[in-house]
Amino acid sequence: MALVRIDALHKHFGSNHVLRGIDLDIEEGQVIALIGRSGSGKSTLLRTINGLESFDEGCIEVDGERIHPHETDLRALRQKVGMVFQQFNLFPHLTVGQNVMLATRIVRKLGDAEARELALAMLDKVGLREKFDAFPDQLSGGQQQRVAIARALAMQPRVLLCDEITSALDPELVNEVLAVVKTLAAEGMTLIMVTHEMRFAREVGDKLVFMYQGRIHEAGDPQELFANPRTPELASFIGSIN
Amino acid sequence: MNDISTWDIARNLLDGALWTIGLSLTAFVLGGIAGLLLLFARIARNPLARRLAQGYIEVFQGTPLLMQLFIIFFGGSLIGLEISPWLAAAIGLTLFTSAYLGEIWRGCVESIPKGQWEASASLALTHVEQMRYVILPQALRIAIAPTVGFSVQVVKGTAVTSIIGFVELTKTGSMLANATYQPFLVFGFVALGYFALCYPLSAYSRILERKIHGSRAH
Numbered sequence: 001m002a003l004v005r006i007d008a009l010h011k012h013f014g015s016n017h018v019l020r021g022i023d024l025d026i027e028e029g030q031v032i033a034l035i036g037r038s039g040s041g042k043s044t045l046l047r048t049i050n051g052l053e054s055f056d057e058g059c060i061e062v063d064g065e066r067i068h069p070h071e072t073d074l075r076a077l078r079q080k081v082g083m084v085f086q087q088f089n090l091f092p093h094l095t096v097g098q099n100v101m102l103a104t105r106i107v108r109k110l111g112d113a114e115a116r117e118l119a120l121a122m123l124d125k126v127g128l129r130e131k132f133d134a135f136p137d138q139l140s141g142g143q144q145q146r147v148a149i150a151r152a153l154a155m156q157p158r159v160l161l162c163d164e165i166t167s168a169l170d171p172e173l174v175n176e177v178l179a180v181v182k183t184l185a186a187e188g189m190t191l192i193m194v195t196h197e198m199r200f201a202r203e204v205g206d207k208l209v210f211m212y213q214g215r216i217h218e219a220g221d222p223q224e225l226f227a228n229p230r231t232p233e234l235a236s237f238i239g240s241i242n
Numbered sequence: 243m244n245d246i247s248t249w250d251i252a253r254n255l256l257d258g259a260l261w262t263i264g265l266s267l268t269a270f271v272l273g274g275i276a277g278l279l280l281l282f283a284r285i286a287r288n289p290l291a292r293r294l295a296q297g298y299i300e301v302f303q304g305t306p307l308l309m310q311l312f313i314i315f316f317g318g319s320l321i322g323l324e325i326s327p328w329l330a331a332a333i334g335l336t337l338f339t340s341a342y343l344g345e346i347w348r349g350c351v352e353s354i355p356k357g358q359w360e361a362s363a364s365l366a367l368t369h370v371e372q373m374r375y376v377i378l379p380q381a382l383r384i385a386i387a388p389t390v391g392f393s394v395q396v397v398k399g400t401a402v403t404s405i406i407g408f409v410e411l412t413k414t415g416s417m418l419a420n421a422t423y424q425p426f427l428v429f430g431f432v433a434l435g436y437f438a439l440c441y442p443l444s445a446y447s448r449i450l451e452r453k454i455h456g457s458r459a460h
Binding site: 050051052074075078079081082083085087089090091092093102103106107148151152155 | 365371383
């Protein structure tokens with residue numbers, strides 16, 4: 001049984017049909033790399049999985065939690081789905097530790113000591129334990145993004161969504177974030193990432209999903225697809241980024 | 243008729259100024275509470291709440307304060323309610339203040355980047371929790387300077403209540419001017435009184451603004 005099931009998903013932005021029937025099953029522990037040109041619907045697809053975007057038809061199921069079009073009660077789903085954003089989106093008025101602890105205390109209702117311990121463990125995982133009392137603007141972009149990962153992990157999600165998480169970083173900071181993601185993948189975390197890091201997608205991804213005009217145009221083993229794209233659209237996309 | 247000394251004038255004006263301060267504080271505190279409710283209605287998901295709050299704000303921002311006071315003062319007696327000038331002034335200024343503060347604060351809330359809403363939503367916080375822990379603490383910092391700045395408008399707004407007979411600084415001034423035939427002296431004092439109340443507020447607002455723009459986000 002797949003951990004994430006996406007079934008005949010359709011979405012419109014006004015007259016623009018951005019998702020045109022997406023079917024996608026994701027197994028526990030899989031690392032999915034979503035690629036495609038801007039406007040292909042890859043970010044929109046990712047954002048529907050935790051309800052940041054609504055959809056018009058179809059169904060999404062994560063670990064038994066089903067959501068239907070225009071669902072408004074998303075709390076249970078969001079506890080199973082973590083998300084990391086391109087712009088980090090740390091809470092600037094809170095320290096690193098408070099950023100990581102906020103939702104574990106409010107949503108998961110952990111006590112102070114327990115929340116603190118968990119936050120320290122998560123920060124340890126991303127190598128930033130000593131930044132517990134720092135404020136976000138005292139950190140580099142790469143460090144901020146690692147805190148954002150720790151914050152999402154502290155909710156102990158079943159799936160982690162990553163929306164172009166290295167796109168806003170200076171080139172020399174990209175690797176420290178990718179290294180964290182790689183560790184998560186190795187530990188068996190289920191990851192769905194929209195990414196432009198093709199080398200990373202090829203190395204770490206279990207499945208490559210190429211989106212084109214609101215549909216999944218091609219999907220399969222990353223090594224194979226990069227070596228032998230079956231469609232001219234994927235071939236031209238790979239050609240354009242190399 | 244010149245048995246009213248300058249000292250008497252000053253003493254009476256000081257009494258009036260106390261009423262001006264009292265009315266300003268009342269309007270500001272009650273208007274702040276009502277403004278907070280308006281803010282929540284303005285950014286609520288319920289479209290009816292949003293529209294009602296917007297209508298309220300448009301009415302109070304789109305009509306002169308004096309007309310609002312007339313309607314409360316004379317409208318009250320029309321339906322048989324005995325409304326004193328003090329009560330009419332307090333109600334009128336409170337409503338006026340709430341409409342402006344609600345709108346100022348909505349601007350502050352809306353200036354918080356969308357990513358803050360999305361990140362807190364993705365952590366499974368409810369709408370109220372997002373407001374309480376993520377949005378309002380940040381919006382509050384931005385709101386302090388314009389809020390203090392607006393308090394100057396409230397203080398000056400109290401002068402209008404003299405027209406419905408509430409005896410505050412301006413009304414005291416016009417009564418003294420009539421009694422002493424020295425309007426220039428009296429209203430000079432009155433103006434000084436308003437300046438003494440307003441200048442510290444606007445200076446403080448400027449300091450706060452500089453502090454917030456010059457400092458880091460915490």
